[in-house]
Structures are given as structure tokens and as C-alpha cells.
Amino acid sequence: MGISETLNYVLFTNPVSSSAGSLAKTAASAVVNYSGLTPRVEYKMIPPEPLWKLAAASGPYMRLAGLSGAAAVVLGAYGAHRKYQNEELKQVFETANKYHFYHSLAMVGLAMCRAPLLTAALWISGTFMFCGSCYYYAFTGDKRYSKVTPFGGTCFILGWLTMCI
DSSP: OOHHHHHHIIIIISHHHHHHHHHHHHHHHHHHHHHTOOOSSOOOOOOOOOHHHHHHHTTTHHHHHHHHHHHHHHHHHHHHTSOOSSHHHHHHHHHHHHHHHHHHHHGGGGGGSSSHHHHHHHHHHHIIIIIHHHHHHHHHOOOTTGGGHHHHHHHHHHHHHGGGO
16 A cells, blocks of 8 residues: 555544544534524625626726836836936836835736825825936936935825724
8 A cells, every 4th residue: 555545544444533634513503503603694796707897897007007107117228228327216217116116016006005195195195206306317417406306105004004994
């Protein structure tokens, strides 16, 4: 007798395991019948829907995610082929583009939030203030709008926290 046959016998076909399983089922049904407990709600599976229908039902949030993602790709392509004055500006650009992509992808799930409008407003504000000021600095070398960057980061954080509401 091989290992698989032994395991099969020990787990499934021996008289103790087969009768123990049926005994447990019988005991469970007896408890339900004796206590008078019956399920009040019958759960039914909803029919599967194509993803494009679910996306269309999410309102403007999927379009918002698409526009933000497209902008992240366009800016990413522009920034990847650009010559930077120094390595710091390139790193600032890469950080801005990374956060832009992250939050564009996160916007796909906005419809599942309890306060999607608030979360969307904070993430869009964060994208403009954080990513926008970083893009501006990376492309021009001008730090004029750098004071706005922390406010954009705060908007990102608050947007994520609104998902806890």
C-alpha cells in the first residue's frame, strides 16, 4: 500500500472517519431542528455582470481615473525623454509621476468608498498641488510653488483616511 492509499484510507474511507463526518452533520441538523432556528435570509448569487457595465455604473469616477492615468502617462513620457539640469530634478519628476500613477489607479476604486466625492476631491487636489508643483520644479528648476507640495501630500493622506469613514 502506497502513501496516497494510506492517507486516503486514514482520512476518508476508514469506518471511523466516514461515520464521524455523517455523525457531525446529523448532530448539527438536530441542533437546528430542536432549537427552531431557521435561516431568515436566503442568500442568492447575483448574475455576473461584465466589467464595463460595472464601470459605467460607477458614475464619473472611472472617467476621472482614466483622465488622470492618461495625464500621468503623457507627463511620464515627456519627462522620460527630457534632459534635466541635474539628477535632483529628475528624481523630483520621478516621485511626482509615481504618486500621480498611484492615485490614478486608486481612483478606479472610488465608487466603493462611503464618501467618494470627498475622497476624489482630496486626491485631485493632492495631484494638482503635490504632483503639479513637483512637475513644475522638475521641468523649470523654479521652486516658486514648492511651498504648496506639503499641502498636496496632506490632501493625499486625508483622501486615504476618508476611506476609513
